[in-house]
Amino acid sequence: MTAKDCGHHEDDRRKLYRRLFAAFLGFVVAVLFIILLVWLILRPTKPHFVLQDVTVYAFNVTPPNFLTSNFQMTLSARNPNDRIGIYYDKLDVYASYHSQQITLATQLPTSYQGHKDITVWSPFLYGNTVPVAPYLAVSLNQDQMAGTVLVYIRVDGRIRWKVGTFISGKYHLYVNCPAYINFGDRSNAVVVGSAIKYQLIMDCHVDV
Numbered sequence: 001m002t003a004k005d006c007g008h009h010e011d012d013r014r015k016l017y018r019r020l021f022a023a024f025l026g027f028v029v030a031v032l033f034i035i036l037l038v039w040l041i042l043r044p045t046k047p048h049f050v051l052q053d054v055t056v057y058a059f060n061v062t063p064p065n066f067l068t069s070n071f072q073m074t075l076s077a078r079n080p081n082d083r084i085g086i087y088y089d090k091l092d093v094y095a096s097y098h099s100q101q102i103t104l105a106t107q108l109p110t111s112y113q114g115h116k117d118i119t120v121w122s123p124f125l126y127g128n129t130v131p132v133a134p135y136l137a138v139s140l141n142q143d144q145m146a147g148t149v150l151v152y153i154r155v156d157g158r159i160r161w162k163v164g165t166f167i168s169g170k171y172h173l174y175v176n177c178p179a180y181i182n183f184g185d186r187s188n189a190v191v192v193g194s195a196i197k198y199q200l201i202m203d204c205h206v207d208v
Contacts, residue, residue: 035166044081044084044161044163045080045081045084046206046207046208047077047078047079047080047086047113047159047173047206048077048078048080048203048206049075049076049077049078049155049175049177049203049204049206050075050076050077050078050177050201050202050203050204051073051074051075051153051177051178051179051200051201051202051204052073052074052075052076052120052199052200052201053073053074053197053198053199053200053201054071054072054073054074054151054153054179054181054197054198054200055071055072055073055192055195055196055197055198056069056070056071056181056195056196056197056198057070057071057072057194057195058070059149059181061137061140061141061144062129064134064137065131065132065133065134065136065137066129066130066131066132066137067097067102067127067129067130067132067137067140068127068128068129068130069095069102069103069125069126069127069130070124070125070126070127071095071103071124071125071151072122072123072124072125073093073122073123073125073153073179074120074121074122075093075120075121075122075123075153075155075177076118076119076120076121077113077118077119077120077121078116078117078118078119079113079114079115079116079117079118080116081115081116082115082116083115083163084115084161084162084163085112085113085114085115085161085162085163086112086113086159086160086161086162087110087111087112087113087159087160087161087162087167088108088110088111088112088113088119088157088159088173089110089157089158089159089160089170090107090110090157090158091107091108091155091156091157091158091173092105092106092107092108092155092156092157093105093106093107093108093121093123093125093153093154093155094106094125094153094154094156095125095127095151095152095153095154095179096151096152096154097132097136097140097149097150097151097152098136098139100132100133100136102127102130102132102151103125103126103127103130104125104126104127105156106123106124106125106126108121108123108155108157109121112162125153144183147182147183148180148181148182148183149180149181149183150178150179150180150181151178151179151181152176152177152178152179153176153177153179153204154174154175154176154177155173155174155175155177155204156173156174156175157172157173158170158171158172158173159171159173159208171208172207172208173206173207173208174206174207174208175204175205175206175207176204176205177202177204177205178202179198179200179202180198180200180202181198182198
C-alpha cells in the first residue's frame with residue numbers, strides 16, 4: 001500500500017467523523033428546538049403564593065439589642081398551569097425585618113403539585129435572642145409603640161417543572177410575603193391562649 005492510499009483512507013475517516021458529528025449535533029439541536037417549542041406553547045406560569053395568617057407566640061426586644069420571636073404561619077401555593085406540574089424540591093422559610101433574618105430557616109416538606117392544585121403549609125418559625133443591629137432594635141421599639149410592625153415571610157428554594165414525562169432542571173424560587181402585625185388594633189386578630197392569630201390574606205411576590 002502506497003503513502004497515497006494511506007492518505008486517502010485518512011481523509012475518508014475524517015469525512016466520516018465530520019458526518020457523524022454533524023448528525024449528532026443536528027439531533028441535539030432538533031431535540032432542544034422541540035423542547036423549546038413545547039415550552040412556548042404551554043407557557044409555564046410561576047406559582048401563586050398567599051400568606052393566609054400569622055400566629056404570634058412571642059415578639060420581644062430585650063436589651064441591648066436582642067429579638068425573640070416565635071411565629072406559626074399558614075402559607076398556600078397554587079399551580080395556575082393547566083398542563084404543567086411543579087416539584088417543590090427544597091423550600092426554606094424564615095422571617096425577616098428590614099432585610100435582616102430574625103428567625104431560623106424552617107424547611108418545608110418536598111411535594112409535587114399537579115395542575116391547578118393548591119398546597120398549604122403551616123410551619124413554625126423560631127428566633128431566640130437573635131442579635132439585631134442597634135438601629136433595628138430602636139426601629140422595632142418605635143414600630144411596636146406605633147402599633148404596627150411589618151415583617152416579611154420569605155421562601156427560598158428550588159422547583160422543577162413537569163410536562164408530560166419531561167422533567168426540567170432545577171429553578172430557583174424566591175417568595176416574599178408582607179405580614180403586617182398590628183399590636184395596637186386587633187380587630188382582625190383572634191386571641192388563642194397566650195398567642196394572637198392575625199388573618200392576613202396577603203399576596204406574595206414570586207420570582208422564578
